Amino acid sequence: MITTDRTVRTFLDYFRERGHRLTPGGSLVPPPGDPVLYTTSGMHPLTPYLLGQPHPLGRRLTGVQRCLRTTDLDEVGDDTHLTVFEMLGSWSLGDYDGPQSLRWGFDLLHNGFGIEPDRMYVTVFGGDGQVEPDHESRRTWEELGLPVEPTTGENWWSNGPTGLCGPDSEIFVWTGDEVPQGTPTSDDRWVEVWNHVMMRYVRHPGGRLEPMRRPCVDTGLGVERLVRILRNTQSVFEIDLFEPWLTTLPRIWGPLDRRSLRLVSDHLRSSIVVLGDGVTPSPYRHGHILRRLIRRTLTTLWRDEPTRTLSDLPIELVEHTLGHFRQPADPHEVRTGLLDEETGFRRLLQRGRKVLSHRRFTGPLTDDDYRRLHDTYGLPRDLVVYLRVETENG
Numbered sequence: 140m141i142t143t144d145r146t147v148r149t150f151l152d153y154f155r156e157r158g159h160r161l162t163p164g165g166s167l168v169p170p171p172g173d174p175v176l177y178t179t180s181g182m183h184p185l186t187p188y189l190l191g192q193p194h195p196l197g198r199r200l201t202g203v204q205r206c207l208r209t210t211d212l213d214e215v216g217d218d219t220h221l222t223v224f225e226m227l228g229s230w231s232l233g234d235y236d237g238p239q240s241l242r243w244g245f246d247l248l249h250n251g252f253g254i255e256p257d258r259m260y261v262t263v264f265g266g267d268g269q270v271e272p273d274h275e276s277r278r279t280w281e282e283l284g285l286p287v288e289p290t291t292g293e294n295w296w297s298n299g300p301t302g303l304c305g306p307d308s309e310i311f312v313w314t315g316d317e318v319p320q321g322t323p324t325s326d327d328r329w330v331e332v333w334n335h336v337m338m339r340y341v342r343h344p345g346g347r348l349e350p351m352r353r354p355c356v357d358t359g360l361g362v363e364r365l366v367r368i369l370r371n372t373q374s375v376f377e378i379d380l381f382e383p384w385l386t387t388l389p390r391i392w393g394p395l396d397r398r399s400l401r402l403v404s405d406h407l408r409s410s411i412v413v414l415g416d417g418v419t420p421s422p423y424r425h426g427h428i429l430r431r432l433i434r435r436t437l438t439t440l441w442r443d444e445p446t447r448t449l450s451d452l453p454i455e456l457v458e459h460t461l462g463h464f465r466q467p468a469d470p471h472e473v474r475t476g477l478l479d480e481e482t483g484f485r486r487l488l489q490r491g492r493k494v495l496s497h498r499r500f501t502g503p504l505t506d507d508d509y510r511r512l513h514d515t516y517g518l519p520r521d522l523v524v525y526l527r528v529e530t531e532n533g
């Protein structure tokens with residue numbers, strides 16, 4: 140049976156056998172002073188080394204890193220998106236070149252994980268006004284016999300408006316039932332699993348691109364997506380990691396529709412990992428994102444049944460999650476963090492219901508009303524909308 144742990148081991152062993160040293164994955168919260176709120180990619184902790192500082196473990200690295208992405212929040216519940224996920228990575232810090240990385244990528248997916256080449260499609264950078272097409276990657280893929288789709292915006296990787304960047308090449312795997320058809324940009328049954336970034340530039344404020352003296356290669360492969368493909372299931376939720384969630388939650392809270400069950404599993408699991416990395420809910424920065432995840436979980440649960448409560452969440456699910464991410468946090472404290480946020484949120488909603496029952500707020504609301512509800516009563520717009528739908532539904 141294909142498990143997440145075995146998949147991670149196969150990847151790391153493959154690169155270790157090719158001279159890569161294992162970097163310990165770290166917290167979701169980057170060190171103070173980092174402009175990025177949460178680690179969104181495996182390369183993030185390696186930024187100084189990609190920029191040229193010598194790494195104590197050498198120039199070939201591999202590892203697995205927990206990541207959090209809120210850009211995809213509205214997509215959580217579909218077949219492929221998760222808030223917290225793990226990314227496997229391999230890095231050449233000015234050592235081997237991009238084509239070598241692509242060849243290993245193909246070899247591992249095909250010979251290591253058994254994915255047939257006729258289920259693979261790759262995209263490469265097709266060039267823009269500033270940088271020419273990535274001919275080298277295209278040639279490599281063609282030599283390997285894979286179909287290639289060139290794109291522009293989709294195949295340029297950067298970590299923000301300035302800093303490290305370069306053309307990338309993404310490997311997609313077909314997840315449809317029929318024979319593969321279309322291309323990665325025209326059929327979303329092609330699922331992206333592995334991105335190889337040719338880090339060749341640093342972008343300066345104002346947009347100027349400076350070629351790096353020592354180009355690097357940074358690759359990232361989404362663990363849960365790969366496991367889903369290897370197990371041939373319909374979504375990232377049907378893998379071993381989510382099994383305890385999908386079976387336990389309906390048992391404690393009764394039936395939930397598929398999208399809600401996925402959303403609640405994803406958000407609760409993500410909140411546990413974030414709490415486990417020492418964040419507490421608050422109106423600011425890291426805490427704000429955590430608060431949004433917990434509150435979104437609660438409003439989803441309460442839409443059908445307002446008596447559902449996180450007090451029913453078994454401690455085993457918290458332990459299972461912290462254990463998977465090798466987090467030393469105390470599961471009971473993490474669970475208390477969730478419960479405290481629920482208590483605070485229930486109080487806020489009660490206050491909100493009272494405020495919204497004032498005559499002034501019972502009719503259609505203007506932007507001015509929303510501003511006043513927020514500034515004077517501490518009720519954000521999405522909460523007001525939630526409470527009004529609640530009132531309409533009786």
Ligand code: SER
Nearest residue numbers: 180182334357358359
């Ligand atoms: N940095 C690249 C990504 O996030 C590859 O790791 O896709």
